[in-house]
Amino acid sequence: MAKVTILGAGGWAIGIAVLLDNNGHDVTMWSAVSTEVKSLKRHRENKISLPGIVISEKIKVTGDLDESLQNDPDIIVLAVASKFIRSTSKLLNGKVKDGQIILNVAKGIEDGTLMFLTDVIEEEVPGSDVCVLSGPTHAEEVGKLMPTTCVVGAKSEKTAKYIQDVFASQYFRTYVSPDMVGIELCGALKNVIALAAGMADGLGYGDNTKAALITRGIKEITRLGLAMGANVSTFAGLSGIGDLIVTCASMHSRNRRAGILIGQGYTLDEAVREVNMVVEGAVSAKAALELANKYKIEMPIIEEVNKILFEDLPVENAVQDLMLRQNIAEHPELVWNK
Ligand SMILES: NC(=O)c1ccc[n+]([C@@H]2O[C@H](COP(=O)([O-])OP(=O)(O)OC[C@H]3O[C@@H](n4cnc5c(N)ncnc54)[C@H](O)[C@@H]3O)[C@@H](O)[C@H]2O)c1
Structure with missing residues (x-):
């Protein structure tokens, strides 16, 4: 005992x-x-x-x-x-x-x-x-x-x-x-992606959009985590993709609920008041962007969430920014045999 x-x-x-x-x-x-x-x-x-x-x-x-x-x-x-x-x-x-x-x-x-x-x-x-x-x-x-x-x-x-x-x-x-670094980074940043997933729900988008945010979200978190010394396995584990899936999909998630309201047109302050609980993703969003800048890591979803939360970018515009980014490889580390 x-x-x-x-x-x-x-x-x-x-x-x-x-x-x-x-x-x-x-x-x-x-x-x-x-x-x-x-x-x-x-x-x-x-x-x-x-x-x-x-x-x-x-x-x-x-x-x-x-x-x-x-x-x-x-x-x-x-x-x-x-x-x-x-x-x-x-x-x-x-x-x-x-x-x-x-x-x-x-x-x-x-x-x-x-x-x-x-x-x-x-x-x-x-x-x-x-x-x-x-x-x-x-x-x-x-x-x-x-x-x-x-x-x-x-x-x-x-x-x-x-x-x-x-x-x-x-x-x-x-x-x-x-891997404490990986576990802690995933725990903090999944709340930011959950805000984005909620916004997509609030706009009336479906499962494809959610899957895109989860999959590309863990990719961003992984890129930052590797630069900070985390191990790649953690991102495929319970504190990584596991927690990201549950947070983006569940109505128990206050971050997702706040995101839904923002997607429906609420401001961050109005959404936080309505959820009536601490929305940790909003604080983590700012921190994540600062870390991305510090480690020079591209984190497009995190960037757009910050613009929506703190620069009044309409959510629809953020979606367009993400969808119309330059076309790239899914995994730049994978290359064709010459
Ligand atoms: N709720 C979950 O399912 C869950 C699961 C895993 C991790 N977490 C994490 O656990 C943490 C707590 O989440 P929660 O859901 O219990 O939140 P909560 O809002 O239910 O509780 C937060 C608690 O913080 C404490 N608190 C409030 N003001 C305080 C003060 N001035 N000084 C000291 N303590 C104060 C209080 O006990 C309060 O109940 C969060 O970081 C959350 O991300 C939550």
């Missing part, structure tokens, strides 16, 4: 709490948001983020960080929205042991610094053993114990396998990988 403290009490935090409690682990949840703590204590449910999923009485819930850490947890799971990863990590500084395992499950790139979230955590909690879990894992389905797969990235095989064993169950299959 592992002692696990989950920081955050939104949808994914609760999905993970249900999963780990079912696996027989000792689970504590903490949230900085007092209404969440009250609601979870009283109703055992976050009626806003994950209605209908009730957590067991065994799971401890607190708004006091010291209390959530007092049993010396084996694993701390950081499950807050990506924009709160730094502020939440800062709170841990000086409160955890050297080598503390901190598992990031948020998806994003920090605005401004362009840092991956695991690097942000490591900067704020030096000496910790930071790892990442990602993949096609909608909390709505994990909370209902539907078969799901994911990948755990860590600096050491020992830590990756430990997390794998703690999370693995008959309905949650975990794989391990040393």
